[in-house]
Amino acid sequence: MKALVKRGPGEGLDYADVPLPVPDRHDVLVRVLRTGICGTDLHIFEGNAWAARTVSTPRVIGHEFVGEIVEVGAGVGGLLPGQLVSAEGHLTCNSCVNCRADRKHLCRAAEGLGVQRDGAFAEYLALPAESVWVHRPGVPLDVAAMFDAFGNAVHVADTFPLRDRTVLVTGAGPIGAMATAVAAHRGARLIAVSDLSPSRLQLARRAGAHLTVQAGQEPLEAAALGQEQGFDVGFEMSGNPSAQSDLIAAMAHGGRIAVLGLPDEEVPTDWSDISLRMLTIQGISGRKVFDTWHTMNTLLDEGLDLSFAVTDHFDARDWEKAFATAAQGDSGKVILDWAPRD
Ligand code: NAD
Ligand code: ZN
Numbered sequence: 404m405k406a407l408v409k410r411g412p413g414e415g416l417d418y419a420d421v422p423l424p425v426p427d428r429h430d431v432l433v434r435v436l437r438t439g440i441c442g443t444d445l446h447i448f449e450g451n452a453w454a455a456r457t458v459s460t461p462r463v464i465g466h467e468f469v470g471e472i473v474e475v476g477a478g479v480g481g482l483l484p485g486q487l488v489s490a491e492g493h494l495t496c497n498s499c500v501n502c503r504a505d506r507k508h509l510c511r512a513a514e515g516l517g518v519q520r521d522g523a524f525a526e527y528l529a530l531p532a533e534s535v536w537v538h539r540p541g542v543p544l545d546v547a548a549m550f551d552a553f554g555n556a557v558h559v560a561d562t563f564p565l566r567d568r569t570v571l572v573t574g575a576g577p578i579g580a581m582a583t584a585v586a587a588h589r590g591a592r593l594i595a596v597s598d599l600s601p602s603r604l605q606l607a608r609r610a611g612a613h614l615t616v617q618a619g620q621e622p623l624e625a626a627a628l629g630q631e632q633g634f635d636v637g638f639e640m641s642g643n644p645s646a647q648s649d650l651i652a653a654m655a656h657g658g659r660i661a662v663l664g665l666p667d668e669e670v671p672t673d674w675s676d677i678s679l680r681m682l683t684i685q686g687i688s689g690r691k692v693f694d695t696w697h698t699m700n701t702l703l704d705e706g707l708d709l710s711f712a713v714t715d716h717f718d719a720r721d722w723e724k725a726f727a728t729a730a731q732g733d734s735g736k737v738i739l740d741w742a743p744r745d
Contacts, residue, residue: 406418423527424527428476429476430530432475434526435524437738438548439551445726447518463521463525465523466515467489469548488536489547491551493516494515494520513689543709543710545713546709553581558691563683567590568591569592569595571653572597573597573637575640587611594613596614598615606711616628623650624649632655637654637660637661647666651682660682715735715736719741
């Protein structure tokens with residue numbers, strides 16, 4: 404089968420023939436239909452310091468996918484060939500304290516699909532049945548392909564109550580934009596979003612942002628945005644150090660921040676400012692397994708429309724163009740098709 408493979412250190416990927424994965428008795432084999440390109444995949448393509456440290460090679464990369472089950476292992480119950488599925492991309496150890504207390508998103512030993520285990524940028528993927536999420540009929544395939552990223556957005560947006568609150572979002576990449584859409588759906592009174600890229604600010608407006616701020620050109624100050632008291636809730640979705648400090652400065656006393664963004668390096672923090680203004684800063688990793696996934700279904704059932712978030716799709720053979728588009732940082736989610744679109 405064809406797959407996108409990281410061979411070793413340095414930049415690049417290889418679109419190559421690799422053996423079909425063989426599912427063990429607790430696995431399912433999935434025919435991959437569509438995959439989403441995530442920042443993680445771009446880092447693995449670049450071969451940055453994180454990737455060099457973390458990705459064992461050779462490795463089939465990718466974790467955002469939708470596909471169809473084609474085979475179930477002898478020890479698997481409750482799953483059937485033909486079901487449309489995605490999966491939780493953090494494969495947990497099931498023996499640490501958090502896993503055993505059903506807080507799998509806090510597993511200390513989780514392995515990443517497409518990072519430490521062969522992933523989804525391939526025609527077929529074998530993975531543990533317990534990680535599989537079965538979609539409802541009717542979910543758009545492009546949305547299903549990015550359920551993992553949608554889950555990050557929902558995990559952030561549902562960390563603090565939002566109804567009638569003011570929300571400031573730094574970073575309108577695909578995940579920041581989807582978190583904006585969830586905040587609008589949850590009834591936030593005012594949502595302001597900052598980004599460097601005008602087209603990403605447009606994405607944020609399509610998601611339901613009331614105000615947008617072009618970072619670096621316009622001030623990200625609460626007063627300038629008509630919020631003299633500061634914002635109630637912040638979502639840090641950029642990983643950019645100056646966005647992080649601007650966000651902290653723009654919060655109300657007692658404000659609450661959910662942080663998803665991952666800076667490349669350590670960022671100095673003024674702890675006394677956090678103490679004296681009684682800010683709450685909550686780190687967010689992954690998705691709650693599977694609470695967040697159930698919430699995603701509920702949001703779609705309630706009519707949350709994510710069609711704005713997917714802006715580009717490419718045949719997997721054109722993966723280089725797809726990666727270049729995603730790396731430009733102006734698009735929404737970029738989808739790779741591993742099977743023809745009907
Ligand atoms: P992305 O890189 O597509 O989007 C980040 C956005 O931040 C970009 O549009 C960029 O222009 C913007 N940005 C950069 N500097 C800025 C500034 N000073 N002010 C405002 N905006 C600025 O990323 P994404 O896929 O949407 O993911 C969002 C973040 O979440 C990334 O940092 C990613 O690494 C991180 N992430 C974390 C987890 C987790 O489990 N914690 C999971 C997925 C992604
Ligand atoms: Zn664990």
